[in-house]
Amino acid sequence: FQVDRTKKTLMVAILGSSDIKTYPLKYMSKLIDFIVEYADVNVLFNYIPSQSKEAQQVYAGCKASTQKVIFFDLIGKSLREYIALMNECDIIMGNDGGAINMAKALNKPSFIIFSPWIRQEMWSTFEDGDFHKSVHLTQFKPELFESKSEKELKKNSLELYRYFKPEFIYSELRSFLDFNLNNEKVLHLKSLIKPLAIPDIKRVSAIIITKNEATNLASLIRNLQFANEIIIVDSYSQDDTKNIIKKYPEVTLVEQEFSNYSDQRNFAIDQAQNNWILFIDADERIPKSLQFEIRKALSSKGEIVAYEMYRQFYFQDTPLKYGGFQTDKVVRLFDKRKARYDSSKLVHETLTVDGRIGGLKSKLLHFSFNDEQSYKQKLISYAKLRAKELQAKNSRATAYHLYIKPWYRFIYHYLVRRGFLDGRPGLTMAKLNAFGVKQRFIELKKLKLNQR
Incomplete structure (x- = not known):
């Protein structure tokens, strides 16, 4: 393979572990076209032989000028070969998964495209916005995620991917390339930009x-x-x-x-x-x-x-x-x-x-809130500490505190603060808030009895 060693080399993780974790192939082709037009790089695809059909689709979707710098058959057929190959690359871009994580372990700059149903804040490991960067559909179409559970997002991932247009990603990808590539084209672009003073950031x-x-x-x-x-x-x-x-x-x-x-x-x-x-x-x-x-x-x-x-x-x-x-x-x-x-x-x-x-x-x-039982246990532990505070103030647990105040708390959260608009979860939380209030005074009553 006649790879031009004078140029930087980009590895593209073109496929995720499943369809719902794979950026649409036609969109991926457009991103690769954008990179090749913007920066003078070699391009390698990360895929295994059984995924060659999908890899061919991405390759076929690229412009002829882009295809000339893609070394399609240069792949790691084993983990050892992939690591050796990745070690020779300069940056990696693509779907989140094992390829990206191994590249990070090799200290390679990474640009991740997260699936719409994955929580970016939980999986964007070591991200600093420059050396490691990621994008998620929520950054561009937050309205699509309002009131949606993870289960719903996962079910509708393929439909959501349709909205994740390459045009949304170009700006973030450009800044990533500017920061991490040192080829002449990018250096020239950098030379046109006046350096900014780096602010003194408190630790x-x-x-x-x-x-x-x-x-x-x-x-x-x-x-x-x-x-x-x-x-x-x-x-x-x-x-x-x-x-x-x-x-x-x-x-x-x-x-x-x-x-x-x-x-x-x-x-x-x-x-x-x-x-x-x-x-x-x-x-x-x-x-x-x-x-x-x-x-x-x-x-x-x-x-x-x-x-x-x-x-x-x-x-x-x-x-x-x-x-x-x-x-x-x-x-x-x-x-x-x-x-x-x-x-x-x-x-x-x-x-x-x-x-x-x-x-x-x-x-x-x-x-x-993961489940009702564990949340109740949390409320009971809070109630015990709150009861100690009330005891220090010489407060008493009356019938009002044990029966009327919990009902008031339920009505306040469910009706006054419109918890009913959250459906069944809103009802559950209003009941648990009332439970927490009652438990507080039950614990106070226990403390008072123990004092006698």
């Missing part, structure tokens, strides 16, 4: 407090790779939490017995090397848009010492828009020199901020 420590969060940790750690430091304060978990953390040498593990949420968070803050703190729960994720806003906030030089953000609550895979969740807002990014958690609050902790608080527009994703 940030991402902090998580955990107890038996093994199912959440790996994807969360991948989600936080943009942070300068990741600290996990664990309350002696009995599941696989500790072993998972050990797989990530960039993560600092500190073990501390849990007493209450405020004390645990304040302890965690004291472990951080950086002044700016980003607190996140194990069942939360930071989408790309919010990561971008966080970076922008950290590069600003104003008087703001903390930032609040809205949270999007998910009932399993369904986002809830009513029932009070639409106004759920938390302060999670702050300068530790100007903020501390109120130690009198044992649960639903409050951050006391000495200074101006700003706001971020993108929402923090909160995947708190």
Whole structure:
């Protein structure tokens, strides 16, 4: 194979692991045409012999001028051959999957096109927007995803792919090529652009407090790779939490017995090397848009010492828009020199901020509800801590608290805050909110009885 060694070489992951994870073949041909017209590169296809028919379709869909630089038959027929071949390439572009992940392991720049039903924020590992970059249909057609569960998106993936036109991707792909290729054509384009001053970005420590969060940790750690430091304060978990953390040498593990949420968070803050703190729960994720806003906030030089953000609550895979969740807002990014958690609050902790608080527009994703039983257990643990707060205030559990107040809470969330518009999930959450209120006073009553 007469590959021109003076040019950079692009590997294209033209096929995903299934139809619903494969960018439409005719669209892929257009993207390859765009790359070859924009940058002077060799092109290799990643596929296995049994996929040659689909690979031929992509090749046939390319322009004749593009076909001249595609080395169609130069493929890795085994894992060993693929790794050797990928190691000779300079960049990779295409569908998410094993080929991309192995290329990342070889420290190759990657550009991923995610399937519409895949959560980009959970799988865009090590993404920084330059060396590793990805695109998702939600960036261009967010309205197609409103009120859709993961199950619905998966079922309709092929139809959604139809809307994911190559024209949407060209701009993102161009910036990726500009950053990662050093051929003369791209260098010339760069020379026409006046260099921008790089802002002084404050370093940030991402902090998580955990107890038996093994199912959440790996994807969360991948989600936080943009942070300068990741600290996990664990309350002696009995599941696989500790072993998972050990797989990530960039993560600092500190073990501390849990007493209450405020004390645990304040302890965690004291472990951080950086002044700016980003607190996140194990069942939360930071989408790309919010990561971008966080970076922008950290590069600003104003008087703001903390930032609040809205949270999007998910009932399993369904986002809830009513029932009070639409106004759920938390302060999670702050300068530790100007903020501390109120130690009198044992649960639903409050951050006391000495200074101006700003706001971020993108929402923090909160995947708190997986099933009713585990959510109830969470509410019971919260109720026990809240009962201790009420006991410290010498409060009593009356018939009003045990029977009327839970009903009021149900009516407030289901009718006043229009939880009924979320359908059955809205009804379930309104009932669980009422359960949480009643449980709080049941626990208070137990504490009072134990005092006698």
